[in-house]
Amino acid sequence: MDTDEKAQPSLTIDGENVTLDDAIEFLASFEATVGCPICAAKKWNVSLTPGDEQYLFLATTGGKGSVKYGLAFFITECDSCGYTRLHSLAKLAEWKKKKKSTAPSHGGEL
Numbered sequence: 001m002d003t004d005e006k007a008q009p010s011l012t013i014d015g016e017n018v019t020l021d022d023a024i025e026f027l028a029s030f031e032a033t034v035g036c037p038i039c040a041a042k043k044w045n046v047s048l049t050p051g052d053e054q055y056l057f058l059a060t061t062g063g064k065g066s067v068k069y070g071l072a073f074f075i076t077e078c079d080s081c082g083y084t085r086l087h088s089l090a091k092l093a094e095w096k097k098k099k100k101s102t103a104p105s106h107g108g109e110l
Ligand SMILES: [Zn+2]
Pocket: 036, 037, 038, 039, 040, 041, 078, 079, 080, 081, 082, 083
């Protein structure tokens, strides 16, 4: 029997697997609830992979046409007007690594 449930979007960033749920939990971990600066709506849609297993990447260049560096992002988009914020995927991966390292052990320690 087939199921309609799709695998949750995930990426590997800096050696850490991050999922859409991680991105949502990361944003929710901050105290502030920020309304949209354009329309003041407070509903944001989160997208980790705007394309199939693709993520937003902004390249930097020295002007000679070659891309040397870039920054990777996940996005939040205002549900009302479409204003879009960029959040660093590296920061999300760093947050998840730190969260895992401080999680209580599930082992049989005495
Ligand atoms: Zn808005």
